Amino acid sequence: MSQQLPNFRQGMTIQEISEAANRYIESEWKILYESMHHELTVAFEEMEDAAYGLYLDRLLPPVFDRLEAAGFSLEEKLEENDFVIARRLIFRNSLEKWGVEDNRSRIFWNVLRDRDGHPIGSLLTEIPHSHLKFDIPSSPIHYALEESGREQIVLGIRRIKE
Template sequence: MNKQFPNFRQDMTIKEMGEAANRYIESEWKPLYEAMHKDLTAAFAEIEDAAYGLYLDGLMPAIFEQLESAGYSAMEKLEENDFVIAKCLIFRNSLEKWGTEDNRSRIFWNVVRDRQGNPLGTLLSEIPHSHLKFDIPSAPVVYSLSEILKDKIVQRVREIKESELKTGE
Protein backbone atom coordinates (compact mmCIF):
# COMPACT_ATOMS: atom_id res chain seq x y z
CA MET A 1 0.00 0.00 0.00
CA ASN A 2 1.50 3.33 -1.08
CA LYS A 3 0.66 5.80 1.62
CA GLN A 4 -0.33 9.25 0.43
CA PHE A 5 0.75 12.26 2.46
CA PRO A 6 -1.05 15.56 2.83
CA ASN A 7 0.67 18.37 0.98
CA PHE A 8 0.97 21.60 2.96
CA ARG A 9 2.70 24.81 1.83
CA GLN A 10 3.83 27.83 3.83
CA ASP A 11 1.30 30.17 2.20
CA MET A 12 -1.85 28.09 2.82
CA THR A 13 -4.99 29.34 4.49
CA ILE A 14 -6.56 27.32 7.29
CA LYS A 15 -9.31 26.33 4.84
CA GLU A 16 -6.75 24.99 2.36
CA MET A 17 -5.06 23.05 5.17
CA GLY A 18 -8.39 21.43 6.07
CA GLU A 19 -9.01 20.53 2.43
CA ALA A 20 -5.54 18.94 2.12
CA ALA A 21 -6.08 16.98 5.36
CA ASN A 22 -9.44 15.71 4.10
CA ARG A 23 -7.94 14.57 0.78
CA TYR A 24 -5.34 12.59 2.72
CA ILE A 25 -7.94 11.08 5.08
CA GLU A 26 -10.23 10.16 2.20
CA SER A 27 -7.44 8.18 0.55
CA GLU A 28 -6.04 6.56 3.68
CA TRP A 29 -8.72 5.97 6.33
CA LYS A 30 -10.44 2.91 4.86
CA PRO A 31 -7.33 0.90 3.84
CA LEU A 32 -5.85 1.52 7.32
CA TYR A 33 -9.16 0.59 8.98
CA GLU A 34 -9.35 -2.65 7.01
CA ALA A 35 -5.69 -3.50 7.72
CA MET A 36 -6.08 -2.90 11.48
CA HIS A 37 -9.68 -4.08 11.96
CA LYS A 38 -8.99 -7.60 13.23
CA ASP A 39 -6.36 -6.49 15.76
CA LEU A 40 -8.36 -3.47 16.90
CA THR A 41 -11.53 -5.51 17.28
CA ALA A 42 -9.58 -7.76 19.68
CA ALA A 43 -8.07 -4.71 21.39
CA PHE A 44 -11.52 -3.14 21.80
CA ALA A 45 -12.60 -6.18 23.85
CA GLU A 46 -9.80 -5.38 26.31
CA ILE A 47 -9.29 -1.61 26.21
CA GLU A 48 -12.59 -0.37 24.71
CA ASP A 49 -12.41 3.19 23.32
CA ALA A 50 -8.62 3.28 23.63
CA ALA A 51 -8.58 1.06 20.51
CA TYR A 52 -9.58 4.14 18.52
CA GLY A 53 -6.46 5.88 19.79
CA LEU A 54 -4.38 3.07 18.28
CA TYR A 55 -6.16 3.57 14.96
CA LEU A 56 -5.70 7.35 15.05
CA ASP A 57 -2.01 6.82 15.92
CA GLY A 58 -1.76 5.25 12.46
CA LEU A 59 -3.89 7.78 10.57
CA MET A 60 -3.41 11.28 11.95
CA PRO A 61 0.33 11.81 12.66
CA ALA A 62 1.08 12.28 8.94
CA ILE A 63 -1.12 15.37 8.97
CA PHE A 64 0.68 16.93 11.92
CA GLU A 65 4.13 15.90 10.69
CA GLN A 66 3.50 17.40 7.25
CA LEU A 67 2.17 20.60 8.84
CA GLU A 68 5.40 20.82 10.85
CA SER A 69 7.49 20.19 7.73
CA ALA A 70 5.74 23.16 6.08
CA GLY A 71 6.58 25.38 9.06
CA TYR A 72 3.33 25.19 11.04
CA SER A 73 2.65 24.08 14.58
CA ALA A 74 -0.58 22.41 15.70
CA MET A 75 0.51 21.45 19.22
CA GLU A 76 0.12 23.50 22.35
CA LYS A 77 1.98 23.35 25.63
CA LEU A 78 0.96 20.23 27.48
CA GLU A 79 -0.44 20.30 30.99
CA GLU A 80 0.47 17.73 33.65
CA ASN A 81 -2.51 15.42 33.16
CA ASP A 82 -2.91 15.74 29.40
CA PHE A 83 -3.62 12.61 27.39
CA VAL A 84 -2.42 12.84 23.79
CA ILE A 85 -3.05 10.50 20.88
CA ALA A 86 -2.00 10.64 17.24
CA LYS A 87 0.88 13.04 18.00
CA CYS A 88 -1.24 16.17 18.56
CA LEU A 89 -4.80 15.27 19.61
CA ILE A 90 -5.24 16.34 23.24
CA PHE A 91 -8.33 15.00 25.02
CA ARG A 92 -8.96 18.21 26.96
CA ASN A 93 -9.30 19.87 23.55
CA SER A 94 -12.17 17.66 22.46
CA LEU A 95 -15.89 17.14 22.83
CA GLU A 96 -17.97 13.98 22.49
CA LYS A 97 -21.66 14.75 22.80
CA TRP A 98 -23.30 13.62 19.57
CA GLY A 99 -24.71 10.47 18.06
CA THR A 100 -25.92 7.08 19.17
CA GLU A 101 -23.85 4.48 21.00
CA ASP A 102 -23.04 2.79 17.69
CA ASN A 103 -22.18 6.04 15.89
CA ARG A 104 -20.71 8.61 18.27
CA SER A 105 -18.72 11.65 17.28
CA ARG A 106 -15.66 13.02 19.10
CA ILE A 107 -14.20 16.27 17.80
CA PHE A 108 -10.67 17.37 18.66
CA TRP A 109 -9.35 20.85 17.90
CA ASN A 110 -5.87 22.15 17.14
CA VAL A 111 -5.01 25.81 16.76
CA VAL A 112 -2.52 26.07 13.90
CA ARG A 113 0.31 28.61 14.18
CA ASP A 114 2.85 29.90 11.67
CA ARG A 115 6.65 29.91 12.17
CA GLN A 116 6.40 33.10 14.26
CA GLY A 117 3.77 31.57 16.55
CA ASN A 118 0.88 33.60 15.12
CA PRO A 119 -2.43 31.70 15.16
CA LEU A 120 -3.90 31.15 11.68
CA GLY A 121 -7.08 29.30 12.67
CA THR A 122 -8.20 25.96 14.00
CA LEU A 123 -8.46 22.48 12.52
CA LEU A 124 -11.22 20.28 13.94
CA SER A 125 -10.82 16.51 13.62
CA GLU A 126 -14.12 14.63 13.85
CA ILE A 127 -13.82 10.93 14.61
CA PRO A 128 -16.97 8.83 14.19
CA HIS A 129 -16.90 5.63 16.27
CA SER A 130 -18.97 3.02 18.07
CA HIS A 131 -19.06 2.36 21.80
CA LEU A 132 -20.57 -1.10 21.24
CA LYS A 133 -17.79 -2.67 19.11
CA PHE A 134 -14.75 -1.52 17.18
CA ASP A 135 -16.28 0.31 14.24
CA ILE A 136 -15.63 3.55 12.40
CA PRO A 137 -18.90 4.01 10.51
CA SER A 138 -17.65 6.75 8.19
CA ALA A 139 -14.49 8.65 7.31
CA PRO A 140 -13.04 11.03 9.87
CA VAL A 141 -13.49 14.65 8.75
CA VAL A 142 -11.40 17.78 9.24
CA TYR A 143 -13.13 21.16 9.48
CA SER A 144 -11.34 24.51 9.38
CA LEU A 145 -12.30 27.48 11.53
CA SER A 146 -11.05 31.03 11.76
CA GLU A 147 -11.68 30.98 15.53
CA ILE A 148 -8.68 30.49 17.81
CA LEU A 149 -10.11 30.95 21.34
CA LYS A 150 -11.43 27.89 23.18
CA ASP A 151 -14.90 29.28 23.97
CA LYS A 152 -15.40 30.36 20.33
CA ILE A 153 -14.11 27.00 19.05
CA VAL A 154 -16.50 25.09 21.34
CA GLN A 155 -19.37 27.32 20.19
CA ARG A 156 -18.54 26.63 16.51
CA VAL A 157 -18.26 22.86 17.14
CA ARG A 158 -21.74 22.90 18.67
CA GLU A 159 -23.08 24.96 15.74
CA ILE A 160 -21.61 22.52 13.21
CA LYS A 161 -23.09 19.47 14.95
CA GLU A 162 -26.50 21.09 15.54
CA SER A 163 -26.59 22.13 11.88
CA GLU A 164 -25.85 18.55 10.82
CA LEU A 165 -28.63 17.24 13.05
CA LYS A 166 -31.11 19.67 11.50
CA THR A 167 -30.13 18.82 7.93
CA GLY A 168 -29.82 15.10 8.63
CA GLU A 169 -26.21 14.79 7.45
Template sequence: MKKEFLIFQPDMAIEEIREVANRYIESEWRSIYESMHEQLTAAFVEIEDAAYGLYLDQLIPPIFEQLEDAGFSAMENLEEDDFVIAKRLIFRNSLEKWGAEHNRSRIFWNVIHDKQGNPIGTILTEIPHSHLKFDIPSAPVIYSLRESLKERIVQEIRLIKESG
Protein backbone atom coordinates in the same frame (compact mmCIF):
# COMPACT_ATOMS: atom_id res chain seq x y z
CA MET B 1 0.76 5.87 3.32
CA LYS B 2 0.24 8.22 0.46
CA LYS B 3 2.06 11.27 1.70
CA GLU B 4 1.89 12.81 -1.77
CA PHE B 5 -1.62 13.85 -0.71
CA LEU B 6 -0.03 15.77 2.17
CA ILE B 7 1.65 18.73 0.55
CA PHE B 8 1.34 21.81 2.71
CA GLN B 9 2.84 25.19 1.82
CA PRO B 10 3.92 27.76 4.45
CA ASP B 11 1.47 30.37 3.12
CA MET B 12 -1.64 28.16 3.12
CA ALA B 13 -4.87 29.37 4.65
CA ILE B 14 -6.59 27.16 7.22
CA GLU B 15 -9.22 26.18 4.61
CA GLU B 16 -6.51 24.93 2.24
CA ILE B 17 -4.97 22.90 5.06
CA ARG B 18 -8.39 21.34 5.69
CA GLU B 19 -8.76 20.39 2.02
CA VAL B 20 -5.35 18.71 1.85
CA ALA B 21 -5.90 16.85 5.14
CA ASN B 22 -9.32 15.58 4.03
CA ARG B 23 -7.94 14.31 0.70
CA TYR B 24 -5.31 12.35 2.64
CA ILE B 25 -7.87 10.92 5.10
CA GLU B 26 -10.22 9.97 2.28
CA SER B 27 -7.40 8.09 0.54
CA GLU B 28 -6.10 6.29 3.63
CA TRP B 29 -8.71 5.80 6.36
CA ARG B 30 -10.37 2.66 5.06
CA SER B 31 -7.21 0.74 4.14
CA ILE B 32 -5.73 1.41 7.60
CA TYR B 33 -9.06 0.48 9.21
CA GLU B 34 -9.29 -2.78 7.26
CA SER B 35 -5.65 -3.73 7.86
CA MET B 36 -6.03 -3.19 11.64
CA HIS B 37 -9.67 -4.29 12.08
CA GLU B 38 -9.03 -7.76 13.50
CA GLN B 39 -6.35 -6.50 15.90
CA LEU B 40 -8.47 -3.52 17.01
CA THR B 41 -11.63 -5.59 17.41
CA ALA B 42 -9.73 -7.82 19.85
CA ALA B 43 -8.20 -4.76 21.57
CA PHE B 44 -11.65 -3.18 21.97
CA VAL B 45 -12.76 -6.13 24.13
CA GLU B 46 -9.97 -5.31 26.59
CA ILE B 47 -9.38 -1.56 26.31
CA GLU B 48 -12.68 -0.35 24.82
CA ASP B 49 -12.47 3.18 23.35
CA ALA B 50 -8.68 3.25 23.68
CA ALA B 51 -8.64 0.96 20.62
CA TYR B 52 -9.59 4.01 18.54
CA GLY B 53 -6.44 5.71 19.76
CA LEU B 54 -4.39 2.86 18.30
CA TYR B 55 -6.11 3.40 14.96
CA LEU B 56 -5.67 7.17 15.05
CA ASP B 57 -1.99 6.69 15.95
CA GLN B 58 -1.60 5.28 12.42
CA LEU B 59 -3.90 7.63 10.49
CA ILE B 60 -3.40 11.11 11.94
CA PRO B 61 0.33 11.75 12.68
CA PRO B 62 1.38 12.21 9.03
CA ILE B 63 -0.96 15.22 8.79
CA PHE B 64 0.69 17.01 11.70
CA GLU B 65 4.21 15.92 10.73
CA GLN B 66 3.78 17.37 7.24
CA LEU B 67 2.20 20.56 8.63
CA GLU B 68 5.18 21.02 10.92
CA ASP B 69 7.60 20.31 8.05
CA ALA B 70 5.91 23.22 6.22
CA GLY B 71 6.57 25.54 9.19
CA PHE B 72 3.25 25.33 11.04
CA SER B 73 2.81 24.45 14.70
CA ALA B 74 -0.18 22.45 15.95
CA MET B 75 0.77 21.56 19.52
CA GLU B 76 0.27 23.44 22.72
CA ASN B 77 2.03 23.03 26.03
CA LEU B 78 0.92 19.85 27.73
CA GLU B 79 -0.43 19.75 31.24
CA GLU B 80 0.61 17.03 33.69
CA ASP B 81 -2.55 14.95 33.32
CA ASP B 82 -3.06 15.40 29.56
CA PHE B 83 -3.94 12.33 27.55
CA VAL B 84 -2.68 12.54 23.95
CA ILE B 85 -3.35 10.23 21.03
CA ALA B 86 -2.00 10.38 17.48
CA LYS B 87 0.85 12.55 18.84
CA ARG B 88 -1.22 15.77 18.65
CA LEU B 89 -4.84 15.10 19.70
CA ILE B 90 -5.31 16.18 23.33
CA PHE B 91 -8.43 14.89 25.07
CA ARG B 92 -9.04 18.10 27.03
CA ASN B 93 -9.31 19.77 23.60
CA SER B 94 -12.21 17.60 22.48
CA LEU B 95 -15.95 17.17 22.80
CA GLU B 96 -18.06 14.04 22.46
CA LYS B 97 -21.76 14.74 22.74
CA TRP B 98 -23.38 13.59 19.50
CA GLY B 99 -24.84 10.41 18.10
CA ALA B 100 -26.15 7.08 19.27
CA GLU B 101 -23.89 4.56 21.04
CA HIS B 102 -23.21 2.76 17.73
CA ASN B 103 -22.26 5.99 15.92
CA ARG B 104 -20.79 8.59 18.29
CA SER B 105 -18.78 11.61 17.27
CA ARG B 106 -15.75 13.03 19.09
CA ILE B 107 -14.18 16.22 17.79
CA PHE B 108 -10.64 17.25 18.71
CA TRP B 109 -9.29 20.73 17.99
CA ASN B 110 -5.80 22.00 17.27
CA VAL B 111 -5.01 25.69 16.89
CA ILE B 112 -2.59 26.08 13.99
CA HIS B 113 0.17 28.69 14.18
CA ASP B 114 2.32 29.95 11.32
CA LYS B 115 6.11 30.14 11.33
CA GLN B 116 5.99 33.44 13.23
CA GLY B 117 3.78 31.90 15.95
CA ASN B 118 0.60 33.68 14.87
CA PRO B 119 -2.63 31.64 14.99
CA ILE B 120 -4.12 31.19 11.50
CA GLY B 121 -7.13 29.20 12.70
CA THR B 122 -8.10 25.82 14.05
CA ILE B 123 -8.51 22.39 12.54
CA LEU B 124 -11.15 20.12 13.99
CA THR B 125 -10.73 16.36 13.67
CA GLU B 126 -14.04 14.49 13.88
CA ILE B 127 -13.84 10.79 14.68
CA PRO B 128 -17.04 8.76 14.17
CA HIS B 129 -16.98 5.61 16.30
CA SER B 130 -19.06 3.02 18.13
CA HIS B 131 -19.15 2.40 21.87
CA LEU B 132 -20.68 -1.05 21.33
CA LYS B 133 -17.92 -2.67 19.25
CA PHE B 134 -14.86 -1.56 17.30
CA ASP B 135 -16.37 0.25 14.32
CA ILE B 136 -15.68 3.46 12.46
CA PRO B 137 -18.92 3.92 10.52
CA SER B 138 -17.60 6.63 8.19
CA ALA B 139 -14.42 8.49 7.37
CA PRO B 140 -12.96 10.88 9.93
CA VAL B 141 -13.41 14.48 8.80
CA ILE B 142 -11.30 17.61 9.19
CA TYR B 143 -13.09 20.97 9.56
CA SER B 144 -11.47 24.38 9.68
CA LEU B 145 -12.29 27.50 11.66
CA ARG B 146 -10.81 30.97 11.60
CA GLU B 147 -11.23 31.02 15.41
CA SER B 148 -8.39 30.32 17.81
CA LEU B 149 -9.97 31.01 21.22
CA LYS B 150 -11.29 27.98 23.12
CA GLU B 151 -14.72 29.44 23.92
CA ARG B 152 -15.33 30.33 20.27
CA ILE B 153 -14.00 26.98 19.06
CA VAL B 154 -16.44 25.15 21.35
CA GLN B 155 -19.30 27.35 20.10
CA GLU B 156 -18.37 26.63 16.48
CA ILE B 157 -18.18 22.87 17.11
CA ARG B 158 -21.67 22.96 18.60
CA LEU B 159 -22.93 24.91 15.58
CA ILE B 160 -21.41 22.39 13.17
CA LYS B 161 -22.85 19.38 14.98
CA GLU B 162 -26.24 20.77 15.91
CA SER B 163 -26.98 22.33 12.52
CA GLY B 164 -25.63 19.44 10.46
Protein backbone atom coordinates in the same frame (compact mmCIF):
# COMPACT_ATOMS: atom_id res chain seq x y z
CA MET C 1 -1.17 2.58 3.51
CA SER C 2 -0.62 4.14 0.14
CA GLN C 3 0.61 7.39 1.67
CA GLN C 4 -1.14 10.00 -0.47
CA LEU C 5 0.51 12.60 1.75
CA PRO C 6 -0.91 16.11 1.86
CA ASN C 7 1.17 19.06 0.73
CA PHE C 8 1.14 22.11 2.98
CA ARG C 9 2.90 25.45 2.62
CA GLN C 10 3.03 28.72 4.48
CA GLY C 11 0.34 31.12 3.31
CA MET C 12 -2.36 28.46 3.06
CA THR C 13 -5.64 29.30 4.73
CA ILE C 14 -7.01 27.04 7.44
CA GLN C 15 -9.71 26.00 4.93
CA GLU C 16 -7.09 24.99 2.34
CA ILE C 17 -5.23 23.04 5.00
CA SER C 18 -8.35 21.13 6.08
CA GLU C 19 -9.18 20.32 2.45
CA ALA C 20 -5.67 18.92 1.81
CA ALA C 21 -5.81 16.91 5.05
CA ASN C 22 -9.24 15.54 4.07
CA ARG C 23 -7.95 14.35 0.69
CA TYR C 24 -5.28 12.36 2.53
CA ILE C 25 -7.75 10.98 5.10
CA GLU C 26 -10.21 9.98 2.39
CA SER C 27 -7.50 8.07 0.50
CA GLU C 28 -6.13 6.27 3.58
CA TRP C 29 -8.71 5.76 6.32
CA LYS C 30 -10.55 2.73 4.92
CA ILE C 31 -7.40 0.89 3.80
CA LEU C 32 -5.88 1.27 7.25
CA TYR C 33 -9.19 0.42 8.96
CA GLU C 34 -9.51 -2.82 7.03
CA SER C 35 -5.88 -3.80 7.56
CA MET C 36 -6.11 -3.23 11.33
CA HIS C 37 -9.72 -4.32 11.92
CA HIS C 38 -9.05 -7.73 13.48
CA GLU C 39 -6.25 -6.39 15.71
CA LEU C 40 -8.37 -3.45 16.84
CA THR C 41 -11.46 -5.57 17.42
CA VAL C 42 -9.41 -7.69 19.84
CA ALA C 43 -7.95 -4.54 21.41
CA PHE C 44 -11.44 -3.06 21.84
CA GLU C 45 -12.49 -6.10 23.89
CA GLU C 46 -9.61 -5.39 26.28
CA MET C 47 -9.34 -1.60 26.27
CA GLU C 48 -12.61 -0.33 24.78
CA ASP C 49 -12.36 3.20 23.32
CA ALA C 50 -8.57 3.28 23.68
CA ALA C 51 -8.47 0.99 20.62
CA TYR C 52 -9.44 4.00 18.51
CA GLY C 53 -6.28 5.72 19.71
CA LEU C 54 -4.21 2.86 18.25
CA TYR C 55 -5.89 3.43 14.89
CA LEU C 56 -5.47 7.21 15.00
CA ASP C 57 -1.83 6.81 16.05
CA ARG C 58 -1.28 5.35 12.58
CA LEU C 59 -3.69 7.47 10.51
CA LEU C 60 -3.09 11.04 11.65
CA PRO C 61 0.62 11.62 12.40
CA PRO C 62 1.48 12.04 8.69
CA VAL C 63 -0.89 15.05 8.57
CA PHE C 64 0.66 16.60 11.67
CA ASP C 65 4.23 15.79 10.54
CA ARG C 66 3.66 17.40 7.14
CA LEU C 67 2.16 20.52 8.75
CA GLU C 68 5.17 20.86 11.03
CA ALA C 69 7.57 20.24 8.12
CA ALA C 70 5.88 23.18 6.34
CA GLY C 71 6.58 25.41 9.35
CA PHE C 72 3.21 25.26 11.10
CA SER C 73 2.89 24.59 14.82
CA LEU C 74 0.12 22.61 16.50
CA GLU C 75 1.85 22.26 19.82
CA GLU C 76 0.19 23.14 23.05
CA LYS C 77 1.75 22.97 26.47
CA LEU C 78 0.73 19.66 27.99
CA GLU C 79 -0.71 19.48 31.47
CA GLU C 80 0.13 16.72 33.94
CA ASN C 81 -3.03 14.67 33.34
CA ASP C 82 -3.31 15.19 29.58
CA PHE C 83 -4.07 12.15 27.46
CA VAL C 84 -2.74 12.48 23.92
CA ILE C 85 -3.30 10.30 20.86
CA ALA C 86 -1.86 10.57 17.36
CA ARG C 87 0.89 12.75 18.87
CA ARG C 88 -1.23 15.92 18.69
CA LEU C 89 -4.84 15.20 19.76
CA ILE C 90 -5.36 16.19 23.39
CA PHE C 91 -8.54 14.90 25.02
CA ARG C 92 -9.17 18.10 27.01
CA ASN C 93 -9.35 19.80 23.61
CA SER C 94 -12.25 17.69 22.43
CA LEU C 95 -16.00 17.27 22.68
CA GLU C 96 -18.13 14.15 22.33
CA LYS C 97 -21.81 15.06 22.36
CA TRP C 98 -23.28 13.79 19.12
CA GLY C 99 -24.75 10.55 17.88
CA VAL C 100 -25.92 7.28 19.36
CA GLU C 101 -23.83 4.60 21.08
CA ASP C 102 -22.96 2.78 17.85
CA ASN C 103 -22.20 5.99 15.93
CA ARG C 104 -20.77 8.66 18.24
CA SER C 105 -18.74 11.64 17.18
CA ARG C 106 -15.76 13.11 19.04
CA ILE C 107 -14.20 16.30 17.72
CA PHE C 108 -10.67 17.33 18.68
CA TRP C 109 -9.19 20.72 17.93
CA ASN C 110 -5.70 22.04 17.35
CA VAL C 111 -4.90 25.73 17.04
CA LEU C 112 -2.61 26.06 14.04
CA ARG C 113 0.11 28.72 14.06
CA ASP C 114 2.20 29.94 11.16
CA ARG C 115 5.98 30.09 11.12
CA ASP C 116 5.89 33.42 13.02
CA GLY C 117 3.66 32.01 15.77
CA HIS C 118 0.49 33.77 14.64
CA PRO C 119 -2.70 31.68 14.87
CA ILE C 120 -4.29 31.07 11.48
CA GLY C 121 -7.25 29.14 12.89
CA SER C 122 -8.18 25.77 14.29
CA LEU C 123 -8.04 22.40 12.61
CA LEU C 124 -10.88 20.22 13.88
CA THR C 125 -10.65 16.43 13.65
CA GLU C 126 -13.93 14.50 13.87
CA ILE C 127 -13.73 10.82 14.73
CA PRO C 128 -16.92 8.78 14.19
CA HIS C 129 -16.88 5.62 16.34
CA SER C 130 -18.95 3.04 18.17
CA HIS C 131 -19.02 2.46 21.91
CA LEU C 132 -20.51 -1.02 21.43
CA LYS C 133 -17.80 -2.65 19.28
CA PHE C 134 -14.77 -1.55 17.29
CA ASP C 135 -16.28 0.28 14.35
CA ILE C 136 -15.58 3.48 12.49
CA PRO C 137 -18.84 3.94 10.58
CA SER C 138 -17.56 6.69 8.27
CA SER C 139 -14.41 8.56 7.41
CA PRO C 140 -12.76 10.79 9.99
CA ILE C 141 -12.96 14.36 8.73
CA HIS C 142 -11.20 17.67 9.28
CA TYR C 143 -13.02 20.98 9.55
CA ALA C 144 -11.59 24.47 9.55
CA LEU C 145 -12.39 27.29 11.95
CA GLU C 146 -10.85 30.72 11.78
CA GLU C 147 -11.26 31.05 15.54
CA SER C 148 -8.40 30.17 17.90
CA GLY C 149 -9.81 30.87 21.38
CA ARG C 150 -11.26 27.94 23.34
CA GLU C 151 -14.76 29.42 23.81
CA GLN C 152 -14.99 30.45 20.16
CA ILE C 153 -13.80 27.01 19.05
CA VAL C 154 -16.46 25.28 21.16
CA LEU C 155 -19.13 27.58 19.69
CA GLY C 156 -17.79 26.87 16.20
CA ILE C 157 -17.97 23.12 16.75
CA ARG C 158 -21.55 23.46 17.95
CA ARG C 159 -22.44 25.49 14.83
CA ILE C 160 -21.02 22.69 12.67
CA LYS C 161 -22.68 19.82 14.52
CA GLU C 162 -26.05 21.19 15.68
